[in-house]
Amino acid sequence: MEHIHEVREELRGPAKALREEIPEVMRAFGGLSAAAMVEGELSVATKELIALAIAITRECDGCVAAHARGAARVGVTRRQVAEMAGVAILMNGGPGTVWGPRALAAFDQVLAERDS
Numbered sequence: 001m002e003h004i005h006e007v008r009e010e011l012r013g014p015a016k017a018l019r020e021e022i023p024e025v026m027r028a029f030g031g032l033s034a035a036a037m038v039e040g041e042l043s044v045a046t047k048e049l050i051a052l053a054i055a056i057t058r059e060c061d062g063c064v065a066a067h068a069r070g071a072a073r074v075g076v077t078r079r080q081v082a083e084m085a086g087v088a089i090l091m092n093g094g095p096g097t098v099w100g101p102r103a104l105a106a107f108d109q110v111l112a113e114r115d116s
Contacts (some may be wrong), residue, residue, distance in 0.1 A: 007065045008014045017041060037070070043111045049084045056088040056099040064099070068106035076102075081107045 019026040037047055048071040055063035071081060085100030092099070 004065045004106050007061045011062045032076050038108050045076050053084050053088045056103050064103050069110050072110040
């Protein structure tokens with residue numbers, strides 16, 4: 001995976017341009033995200049792991065970057081990310097063996113930056 005910051009920077013400009021064109025849609029998506037990612041019967045950590053698994057399935061670098069960062073922020077462990085990637089591999093086959101490691105590498109980058 002590209003460095004997590006490169007992915008975020010690559011997407012920043014186009015996201016801003018789209019937000020300027022359809023601000024209501026982007027605000028609504030932000031609200032949906034905020035509403036979905038709160039503590040409930042599922043912890044935020046579990047929700048971030050689910051989102052990261054879906055990011056692997058959808059092969060979405062921007063999603064991997066965002067949810068690897070989110071997972072690290074809420075205390076998800078490297079082992080939890082690795083086990084989640086194992087489930088994603090089970091459910092996705094070959095593509096999971098490519099995107100699972102990408103998710104773990106993104107998570108490792110976030111941890112390395114946070115700990116440095």
